Amino acid sequence: MTVIAHKKTALSSRLEATSISIANEDKALALGVLENTPLPTTRTEAWKYTRVARLGKIAFTNQEATISSIDKYNIDSSAPTLVFVNGHFSKELSSNDLPEGISWNLLSDMNAIPATKLKLENEVFNSLNTAHLTGGVQLTIAANVIVGTPVQILHIIKGTEVISNFKVIIDAGKSSQASVVQGYFSEDGENKFCNVTSEISLAENAVLSIDKVQYEDENSFHISTEEVSQERNSLFTINTSTLNGGLVRNNLHIKVNGTNCNSVLNGVYLMKNKQHVDNHTIVDHIAAHCESHELYKGVMDDKSTAVFNGKVFVRPDAQKINAFQSNGNVLLSDNATVNSKPELEIYADDVKCSHGSTTGQLDDEAIFYLRARGLSKRSAHQLMVSAFIGEVLDMIKNENVRSYVDGLLTERFGWE
Amino acid sequence: MIEIKNLHAKIGDKEILKGLNLTVKAGEIHAIMGPNGAGKSTLASVLAGREDYEVTEGTVDFEGADLLDLATEERAREGLFLAFQYPIEIPGVSNINFLRTAINEIREYRKEDPISAKDFMALVREKSKLVELDAKLASRSVNEGFSGGEKKRNEIFQMAMLNPKLAILDETDSGLDIDALRVVANGVNMLKSENNATIVITHYQRLLDYIIPDFVHVLYDGKIVKTGGKELALELEEKGYDWIKAELAN
Structure with missing residues (x-):
């Protein structure tokens, strides 16, 4: 048997141990x-x-x-x-x-x-x-x-x-x-x-x-x-x-x-070029009578990649749990990649859980319809993408945050 | 308005239009009738610029422009409008929003100023009334959850908003009850002027009781094989298409 010694990485080699009073x-x-x-x-x-x-x-x-x-x-x-x-x-x-x-x-x-x-x-x-x-x-x-x-x-x-x-x-x-x-x-x-x-x-x-x-x-x-x-x-x-x-x-x-809790997780990700985004979420239901709602949506262009891994545990005593999880993706390019893995592990027997994942492209028929009304291809794409992620953005209740995010979308993706 | 000469088009290896000729002048309404599979919807799709079809021969002159050379949106901006046979549902995209974008992009193309929010809303109110489309429907997601009749009325509403030079109605009457049909036809008639033209593609003579055509054409096997006045539609309704097929065989 050979033992391969762990080669220490450079990662922390030049860092001092923290001076902050952690335990x-x-x-x-x-x-x-x-x-x-x-x-x-x-x-x-x-x-x-x-x-x-x-x-x-x-x-x-x-x-x-x-x-x-x-x-x-x-x-x-x-x-x-x-x-x-x-x-x-x-x-x-x-x-x-x-x-x-x-x-x-x-x-x-x-x-x-x-x-x-x-x-x-x-x-x-x-x-x-x-x-x-x-x-x-x-x-x-x-x-x-x-x-x-x-x-x-x-x-x-x-x-x-x-x-x-x-x-x-x-x-x-x-x-x-x-x-x-x-x-x-x-x-x-x-x-x-x-x-x-x-x-x-x-x-x-x-x-x-x-x-x-x-x-x-x-x-x-x-x-x-x-x-x-x-x-x-x-x-x-x-x-x-x-x-x-x-x-x-x-x-x-x-x-x-604790019982009677509500957990809401929403995520939106838009990437282009060679960017990479990975969302790993775990919702661990230990107590009964709780709800969790998870909605993540992404739009990937160019050679970007996205990973979604969402896990929901429902422990043996966590009866009457409602857990919903959904991940949707749109690929704008043939070279973009999404790896989506929704997971449920349920050990209780009286629960309502669902999960789903979709990955697709923008609907060509819809794009044609919009263009046939005079919209440029770009505007048509923009409208369709905004509609797709709008469901998640609408969850942002702070209006200042929402308009800032809308502003970033315009700045980075040229959207209006 | 539009002059189609010797138009050939195929989808995949299947040739569907086989030398179609049609000339439509401003102020005219033309009806195109024909049996299933004759190429009626293909003609509409090719004119609107659907990319699934390949034009192999022929020319289409639209108000002096080479239509086949233009992208779908440029055709729309030049004043071509297609009312879809199966209007598509687009969840999350509001009818109003996309129409305003469309109108402004068309205006920009024509080097006009964008429409003001106030004028736009006034236009929406005016035109939705024309097709008796509930203002609430006008602001909902495009066709989402609309009934068949509402979808078709929404097509005519959009046509009214965009005010095209040439409108092609692709089986706009199919799946409509008589009341909806009357509303749709009424909308089309109200929009008619001496400066625009309409091509009505239909299966049934019924629509032509409400939209009176100047010419009726029979499209069969990829070509216009017979042209007549509005009485031709009645004859077709009564006798079907077999007599035309027989005529052609001789």
Whole structure:
């Protein structure tokens, strides 16, 4: 028997261990994982269609950088905003105060950050984020408070071979209600890597919605892991819009611990050139009487590729679950690829679950019909694509976010 | 208006139009009748620019332009309109929205200013009334959930909105009850002027009680084999097509 020694990747070779006060056990475990675990390959089931080998060849560093303004990135200009550049807080570009009922702490200012909910064993990117944590923020929403104004967190990555291990912690208190807008952008440079984790918990009866916009450039890697937990009677909504980026991977894990919860996951992705987007979602129904609604739609052009892997678990005690999952794709080019895998694992016997996946092209007959009325081919395509993704975009209830996303579609795809 | 000369077209290896000649002048209504498979819908499709068909011979002059050289949307912008035999449903695309885009792209092509939102809405109100199309239907997704009659009325509504020089109605009467037929025909008649022309493709003489043609043509085996006045339609209704086939055989 031959033993192939694990060749340590360059990935974290030039990074210092984090100076942020994360739990000692987490730090030790994460460093150990990085020491002993190779990067996932396409033989790893969860990474079958997403190649990350390139990341292992780059010796990333983290530096502070400055940007001149957030005007371009201001998704919801009515929202108090916290700005991070390469994971570091930018005081100058951020608002001084958040709305009443939301308190915030920079992770770098905290004395003791609670033990992580992220899985670290075998998880290189979670471990990288933990062991080399650059910065981030904890938002705490007070119990019984309804926060009318959204809070916005913007992250900009800038520079060549620069990494940001960024983290957002959101604790939504009992019977609170709030919404958070998150935007990920980039400026200048090649091979930027934004490796972000979020730990989000909703206490009993909390309502939290997140609108996330990903618009880094084609020279960027972005891996995002959201670990969400829901206690009973809570409602969690996340709308993920991925409109640009070189390689984007979203891991969204929702653990529904309490009864009578509602979980809503919507995603829209539009890619072109050689871009790659991968949405891996898990909804884990542990308790009874809950609902989850998942709708992801994508439009792929040129040689772009998309992966959708949505898994719904219904555990033995989780009776009376309604879980719906749907993924739809349109390919605009013969060279675009979609790998879609909806999965259900049901261990309870009184549940209503459905899942479906479609991948197709725009309807030629419909295009002909529109052109026969005088529309150019381009306008006809645009109308059809807008109609296709409109179903998901309509789920974005924050009108400022919606119009910002519409604006990006115009900017990037020339749509109106 | 339009002059079709020796038009040959095929789909795959199957030749369907085999030397069709037809001239339509402004102010005229022409009816094209014929048995199933004669090539009636093919003619409509070829004129509208459907790419499944290959034109192998012949010319089509439309108001001085070489029609066959134009893309589908350019034909529309030059003033050609096809009312579809089977209007397609397009979920998520609003009727109104796409019509405004269409009108503005046509105007841009003709180097005119875009229509204002106010004028556009006034036009929608006026023209939807013409075909008794509920204003709610006008703003819904294109044909989605429309009944057969509503779809056909929507075709005529769009025609009214776009105000074409030449309208081709491809079996617009099929599947309509008599009330819907009257509404559709009424719409067509109201839009008629000395500057535009209409080609009505139909199976049944019934429609021609409401839209009175100046000429009736019989299309058979890819060619126009007989042309007459409106009385020809009645004769066809009564006797069928066999006598024409027999006439041709002699």
